[in-house]
Amino acid sequence: MDLGLQGKKAIIVGAARGIGLATAEVLAREGCDLAITARSEDGVKDAVAELGKYGGTVVGKACNVKKADDYKAWLDWAIEALGGVDILIPITSAGGGMGSEKYWTNAFEVDVMGPVRAVEAVLPTMQAQKSGSIILIATTSAGEAMGGPQAYNAMKASLVTWGKQLALHHGRDGIRVNVVSPGPVEFEGGNWDMIKGTMEKFYQAQLRQQPTGRLGTPEEIARCIAFLASPAASWCNGAHLVVDGGFTNRTHF
Amino acid sequence: MDVKRKVEISRVNPQDWPHGTPVHKEEDPQLGHDIIPAARYTSEAFMRLEWERVWTKVWLLGGRSDDIPNPGDYICTDIGKESVLIVRQADGSVRAFPNLCLHRGNRLRPEGLGNAEHFRCMYHHWTYDHQGCIIRIPDLDTFPQGGPPGMRLPAYPCDEWGGFVWYSLNPDVEPLAQYLSPIQQHLGPYHAERMAWVRDVTVEWDCNWKASVDAFSETYHVQGIHPQLQWYLDDVNVQIDCYERHSRYLVPFAAISPRVAMPSAIPPAIHEIMVKAGMDPAEYEGSVGDIRRAVQLFKRQHGAAQGRDYSELNDDQLTDDYHYTIFPNVSLNVHADDIMMFRQRPHATDPNKMLYDVWVFELVPEGTPWPARPKHRRFRHGDRSIGQVLDQDAYNLPTVQLGMQSDAFKGLWLSDQELRIRHFHKVLDDYIYGPGGKGPDDI
Numbered sequence: 001m002d003l004g005l006q007g008k009k010a011i012i013v014g015a016a017r018g019i020g021l022a023t024a025e026v027l028a029r030e031g032c033d034l035a036i037t038a039r040s041e042d043g044v045k046d047a048v049a050e051l052g053k054y055g056g057t058v059v060g061k062a063c064n065v066k067k068a069d070d071y072k073a074w075l076d077w078a079i080e081a082l083g084g085v086d087i088l089i090p091i092t093s094a095g096g097g098m099g100s101e102k103y104w105t106n107a108f109e110v111d112v113m114g115p116v117r118a119v120e121a122v123l124p125t126m127q128a129q130k131s132g133s134i135i136l137i138a139t140t141s142a143g144e145a146m147g148g149p150q151a152y153n154a155m156k157a158s159l160v161t162w163g164k165q166l167a168l169h170h171g172r173d174g175i176r177v178n179v180v181s182p183g184p185v186e187f188e189g190g191n192w193d194m195i196k197g198t199m200e201k202f203y204q205a206q207l208r209q210q211p212t213g214r215l216g217t218p219e220e221i222a223r224c225i226a227f228l229a230s231p232a233a234s235w236c237n238g239a240h241l242v243v244d245g246g247f248t249n250r251t252h253f
Numbered sequence: 254m255d256v257k258r259k260v261e262i263s264r265v266n267p268q269d270w271p272h273g274t275p276v277h278k279e280e281d282p283q284l285g286h287d288i289i290p291a292a293r294y295t296s297e298a299f300m301r302l303e304w305e306r307v308w309t310k311v312w313l314l315g316g317r318s319d320d321i322p323n324p325g326d327y328i329c330t331d332i333g334k335e336s337v338l339i340v341r342q343a344d345g346s347v348r349a350f351p352n353l354c355l356h357r358g359n360r361l362r363p364e365g366l367g368n369a370e371h372f373r374c375m376y377h378h379w380t381y382d383h384q385g386c387i388i389r390i391p392d393l394d395t396f397p398q399g400g401p402p403g404m405r406l407p408a409y410p411c412d413e414w415g416g417f418v419w420y421s422l423n424p425d426v427e428p429l430a431q432y433l434s435p436i437q438q439h440l441g442p443y444h445a446e447r448m449a450w451v452r453d454v455t456v457e458w459d460c461n462w463k464a465s466v467d468a469f470s471e472t473y474h475v476q477g478i479h480p481q482l483q484w485y486l487d488d489v490n491v492q493i494d495c496y497e498r499h500s501r502y503l504v505p506f507a508a509i510s511p512r513v514a515m516p517s518a519i520p521p522a523i524h525e526i527m528v529k530a531g532m533d534p535a536e537y538e539g540s541v542g543d544i545r546r547a548v549q550l551f552k553r554q555h556g557a558a559q560g561r562d563y564s565e566l567n568d569d570q571l572t573d574d575y576h577y578t579i580f581p582n583v584s585l586n587v588h589a590d591d592i593m594m595f596r597q598r599p600h601a602t603d604p605n606k607m608l609y610d611v612w613v614f615e616l617v618p619e620g621t622p623w624p625a626r627p628k629h630r631r632f633r634h635g636d637r638s639i640g641q642v643l644d645q646d647a648y649n650l651p652t653v654q655l656g657m658q659s660d661a662f663k664g665l666w667l668s669d670q671e672l673r674i675r676h677f678h679k680v681l682d683d684y685i686y687g688p689g690g691k692g693p694d695d696i
Contacts, residue, residue, distance in 0.1 A: 017517065040540065066538075095518045099528075102535035188257075189514030197513060198481040198520055 004231035006031035009082040011075070013065065013118055014092025016043030018190050019137070019182060019225075021050075022218035023089060026226040028054035032087070035078035036060040039092075057082070065092050065114040066106070075121035084129070087229045088122045090115040091137045095191070096152040107151040112158055119166065123175070130174040133229045136163040138181040138240070140248050156181075160240055167238030176237040178228045183244025186215040211246040220245075254489055255476075256511035262490040263546065264503075270567040273442045274575065275435070276503075279494040284675045288664030290696040293678075294461040294657040299685075299696055300604040307581055307684045308333055308422065312432045314583050314596050315339045315349070315411070315418040317612075319446065320366050320626070325383055327369060328418065329362045331608075334601045336360055338372065339411055339418050340383045349411035349420040350385035355401040365629060381406060416446035436499055436579055442565035443587050448614035449624050451591075454639060455610050455631040458647065460654035462582060462607040463681075465597045467665070468646050469576070469584040470673040472504060476512055478645045483510035484520035486574065495676040502673060504574040506588075507545040516541055526572070529590070531555055545572050552589065560618030563589055578673065580680050591615045605654055609647075611639060 010027050014020040016038030024034055028051045036051070038044050041062040048060040059081045063074040079085050094110035097103040115136050126132025141147065142157035163179040170177065184206060186192040192215055196203045207213055224243045227233055242248060267277040293299045316328040321341040328339040329352055336352035338361065352361050354374035361372045361381065371388060373380040380389040385406035393400065410421040412429040414437065419429050430437065458465060468474070475488035482488070487508040494501050507526045509515055519527070519534050523544055527534045530552050539547055552571040556563040563571060566589055575587045585594040592614045600606035617623055634651065638644050656662050667675055682691045 064538075097535055100533050100535035102533060106535060189516055191516065191518050193514060194484055194516045194518065194520055198484050198522065200481070 001232060003030055003227065005226070005229075008032045008086040008230075009035075009084050010087035010089065010229070011035045011078050011082070011085055011118070011122065013037055013090040013114060015060075016040055016047045018187050019185060019218045019221045020089075020091045021047055022187075022222035023091070023225050024051055025054075026219070026222045027087070027229070028056055028058065030226065030230070031056060033057035033082055034059070035082050035085075037063040037074055037078070037092075039064050065117075066109045068109075068113070068117065071114075071117055072121065075118055079122065079125055085122045085125050086129075086132060088118055088132070088134045089137070089225060089229060090118040093137075093156075094152070096147055096150045098148055098150055104151040104155075107155040111152065111155045115159060116162075123170070126175045127170075127173045132173075132175040133231075133233075134163075134166065134175065134177045135225050135229050136160075136177065136179045137225075138163075138179050140181050140183040140242060140244050142181060143242075143250060144248050163240070164238045171237055176234070178233070178236055178238070179240040180221065180225050180228060181240065181242045181244070182216060182221040183242070183247040184210075184215045185218055185221055187218050190218075209247065214245070216243070216245055254511075256489055257514055258511045260487065260490060260508075260511040260542075262487055262505050262508070264492070265567045265569045273565055273567050274439045274570065276567060276569070278492055279496065281493070281672060282495050282676060282679070284672070284679050286667075288666055289674070289678050290664040291657040291659075291662050292664075292696040294463055294654065295604055296696060297604055300599065302685050303599065303681075304333055307681065308599065310421075310423045310426065310684065311581060312410075312412075312419045312421045312426060312429055314579070315420045316366075317450065318347075318413050318416050318418055319449075321347070321418070323368065325368045325370060327362070327367055329364050329367070331364050331598070331601075332422070333599055335422060336364065337409060337420055337422075338362060338385075339420060340369075340385075342383055347411045347413060347418055348384055349409040350406040351409070353406075354379050354381075355387070355406065356390075415440055416444075416448075433499075433579065435496055436577060439501070439575070439577065440585070440587060442570070443589070443592065444562075444565070445592055445614060447562075447616055448592060449617045450612070450626045451615045451624070452611060452613035453627055453629045455608055455629065456634060456639060456647070457632070458607050458609045458634045458650055459605065460607060460650040461604050461657070462597045462599045463677075464650055464653050464657070465595070465607060465609055466578065466582060466584065466677060467671075467674045468650065469595060470500070470502075470578060470677060471671040472502065473668060473670040475510070478649060479642055481522070482642065483513045484516065485522040487511065491670070493672050495673065498580040498680045499578060500673045500676050501575060501577045503569070504576060505545060505569075505572070506574050507548050507572045509541060519544065531559060548572050556589075560620050561590065561616060562619070578677060580677070581684075589616070605658075611643065 010032045012020055012024050015024040015036035024036055033056050044060040044062045048058050051058040063070055065071050092114050094106040136159045138156045138159045141153040160179050163177050167177040184192055221243050228236055315330050324341055324343045326341045330337055337349050338352040339347055339349045356379045359374050359376045361374055371380050371382050378391050382388050387400055387404040390400055410426050412419055472488040472491050475482050487505040487510055489511045492503040507523050524534045530548050532551050549568040549571045571589050577585045582597040594612045596610040598608040
C-alpha cells in the first residue's frame, strides 16, 4: 500500500528522541521533507544528520516550546524552510510530575500550547492549499489511571477533545485532525527505560498488565502516526487511535 | 569500560580550596596484580593473626562524643572477645578500661550506652569509679592477699576526634592524631559534631568483616547490584586516593552514570536530592546532566538561609559522595548534610561472621531543635530491611563468604576500579607480616 507520503512536507515538534524521532524516521523513509525541533541543540543536530540519510530535505533548529515567541518564530521558519506544510505532528511534552503547581503551567505551556501554537501557525497554509493533516499526541494515561493525579494526564486529555473539535471545524478546509494515544513505550533514554532501572517492581507490574507482556516501541507508535498522517488515511478524521498493545481496559464501542 | 556515553565530570580546582578538604588526586600506589588470597577471609589462624597484630594494635572507633556529654556517661562497646567501657570523666576527658570485674571476670555492663555513678559488678558487688579504680570490695578482710594490683582496672588509650570517641587495646599505640592523619583535614570541614544521630543499627552479617570493607571500597558493583543508582550517581568517573593506611574515593552524585542513556526526565532519586536542597524540580529548565552543578549553586546560595553552614566545603562536596575508609574497619559516606558510616567488626570466634554497625547522622540546621536520639537496634542478616541500597549490598555477602571457602576459589581477582581493596589488604599485610614482610606462602 502506498501511503502517498512522497514529497509531503512535515513539521515535527519534539523529534530528537523516542516516538518523535521514530515518526520522523518513518516519514523520511516514506519520502517526506522534514522540519524538526527539540530543546537540545545536540539532539536536533544528531537527528537532522541521522534523518538526512533517507535523501529528503531535513531542516532543524533547537527551540524551547515554552518560549512562545521563539517557538512561533521557529514555526514560521519551518514552514518557510520547507516551502509549505502538509503534515503537522506536535509531540513534545513537559512530562509528568506531582508536588508542585509549576507542573501545571509546564504541562499547559508545552503539552497544550505547544500543539495550539503549532496548529495556529500551519492553518493559514493548509487552509489556502485546501489540504493538510494534523496528528495530536495524547496518552493512554488520559483515559486510565497512571502514576497518580498529574497535570500531564489531564492536559493530554484536553488534546483529545480539542482534536475532535478541530477536525469538525476544519474538515471543510480539507484538513484532517486525528489523535493518537500511545500506551507505555520503552526506548533507550526514555522514561520507561529509567523506570525499568530505578523502579523495577513497578516496571514488572506494568509488564504483567500488558496482554503481550512487553511495552511498545517508538516505531510501533510511529507507524500508526504515519498512517493517520498520510493521504492513505483520507477518510480518518476526528479519530482517536489508541496504540497500546491492548494495555488499556476500556472497550471502545 | 562498558559505557554508553563519554562523560566529563567537572571537579573543583584544588587551588581554589586550599584550606578545605584536600581534593587533589594522589598518585596511585603500585600494588601489583596478585590475587588477594581467599583464605584470609575464612582461616581461623589468620583471624588470630588479625587479633594479635591489628585489632589489639590500632585505634578503634568507640562511639559518638555527644552520647556521653556528662560525667559518668559511658559507652560500652565490644571488639572481638573484648568489651570496653568508655567513660566521661569529671574533667571532661574520656577514659577507657576493660568491661570486666577483676574478681571473677564478670562483665560490668551490657553493650550500649548509659550513665553510672559507679560501676558495680552484680555478682559480688565489687565497685569501680569512673576512672576504673576499685572503690569497694565487700568483705575485703577475707582476701588475705589484698585487692588486685593497683586496685584498678588497666586503662586503654582513649581519645576524641571529630565528634567521635576512639580507643585502642594497645597501651603503646601512637597518638590518635598521628594514626588518623590525614583524615582530620579531610573530614574536619564537614563538622560531624553538627550532625545528629538518625540511625543506629547493628546487623550480624554472615561474612568476614573484610568482605564488608571490600564491598564499600569500589563502585564497580553499582551496575550489578545497584542498577537503580545509575540514575543517581556516576559510578565511572570516580577519583580514588590512597593514603598511608586510609583511603577514599570521590563519587559524583546527582549525576547519571555513563553506563545508561541520558534521560530527559529527572530521575526520582535526583528529584529527591533537589527537593531536599530546597529546589522545585518543576522549575528546573536545564538538562538532567546539568543538575549536579545546579544543586551545588543552589545550596551555595541558599544554604546559610536554611541554617546550613557550607562555608568550609567546596562545591563538589555539596552534592558528591566523599567516601573514606579509616583503617581497619570504618567506612564513611560523607556528605554536606549527612554522614552514613559503617563500623565493621569481626566476630569474636567465627571468621565467617561479623558485626555490621550502620550509623547515620544528619546536619541539624541552626535554629532547629536537636532531635531525639534513635534507639539502637540489632538483628540478624536478612531479618529486616536496612534500606534498598544496603539490602542489595548485604544480599550478596553470605554467598561471597561461601565461595571464599571453596577449594576452587583461590582469591580476589581485582580490577583497577578496586584499587582501594588492594590498598586495604596491603595495609593489612604490613600490620600482619611487618612492612613488606609478606612472604610468597603467606595468605
